[in-house]
Amino acid sequence: MAPSKVPTTKTSEPATAPSGTSSQTRAGPTDREKVAAVNQVFGLFKLNYHNQYSAAFPDTQTLHHAQRLWLEALAAFTPEEIMAGAKRAILQSEYLPTVHKMLKLCAAGDRGLPEARAAYREACNAPSPKAACHWSHPAVYHAGREANWFFLANNPESVAFPVFAKHYRRICAQVLEGQKLAPPEQLQLEDSPGEPLGKEENAQRLAALRAELGL
Numbered sequence: 001m002a003p004s005k006v007p008t009t010k011t012s013e014p015a016t017a018p019s020g021t022s023s024q025t026r027a028g029p030t031d032r033e034k035v036a037a038v039n040q041v042f043g044l045f046k047l048n049y050h051n052q053y054s055a056a057f058p059d060t061q062t063l064h065h066a067q068r069l070w071l072e073a074l075a076a077f078t079p080e081e082i083m084a085g086a087k088r089a090i091l092q093s094e095y096l097p098t099v100h101k102m103l104k105l106c107a108a109g110d111r112g113l114p115e116a117r118a119a120y121r122e123a124c125n126a127p128s129p130k131a132a133c134h135w136s137h138p139a140v141y142h143a144g145r146e147a148n149w150f151f152l153a154n155n156p157e158s159v160a161f162p163v164f165a166k167h168y169r170r171i172c173a174q175v176l177e178g179q180k181l182a183p184p185e186q187l188q189l190e191d192s193p194g195e196p197l198g199k200e201e202n203a204q205r206l207a208a209l210r211a212e213l214g215l
Contacts, residue, residue: 037079038071041086045096052096073099076176077106103176112137113172116165119143123164124152131184138181143168155206 042063046053057063074082085106089097097105107113114122114136123144126133130149135141144152147164175181 033079034071034075034082037082038067038074041070041082042067044086044090048090049096056096070099070102073103074106076178081106107172107176113139113175116168117161119168120152120157120161120164123147124160133184135184137175138183139168139171139175141184142171142181146171151206159206 057066074085077085085102085108088105088108089102092105093101104113104115113119119136119140122136122140126135126144128149130141130144133141143164146167147160152160152164171181
């Protein structure tokens with residue numbers, strides 16, 4: 001009956017259990033640990049977000065669907081990272097987190113990925129040479145590089161942020177999938193601020209970037 005028992009109840013376990021086609025030798029134990037972690041997360045959330053939790057998961061079927069979704073979405077993280085993300089959620093917000101928010105909270109540990117808006121401001125405020133800066137995460141540097149440093153410095157946030165965010169979210173997804181990013185110091189040629197562009201050339205570059213990104 002106590003909320004802390006929810007993660008280990010028999011009714012919650014089938015919701016996140018691996019499918020029958022999953023390997024029962026090499027991958028089995030890891031899958032079971034992640035199932036246990038997700039169930040514990042839901043137990044913690046029930047304790048801390050009781051009314052919101054009840055509204056979000058009003059019945060067993062909805063709860064089981066949500067648990068399966070979370071298990072799949074958080075597959076890139078270890079059980080320890082999943083639990084750490086849940087604890088960050090409880091400490092940082094009075095609202096039950098979405099899957100999208102939980103991904104960011106889990107990634108905020110050793111992976112250190114900042115929020116997109118914070119990453120954008122970090123990229124805009126970084127002095128040259130960019131490779132010499134102390135970045136919170138290499139993903140911020142790479143997103144700024146791909147968005148174009150001069151473009152970020154010479155356009156308002158309403159224009160530049162969507163371009164930066166598009167690159168940053170793609171790079172973050174690669175990081176969450178396990179891809180290792182080259183450290184900034186290995187990339188040198190792009191750090192020259194370059195010559196200022198004329199109004200016409202800057203407009204053409206902006207139009208090309210927006211077309212490329214579908215904005």
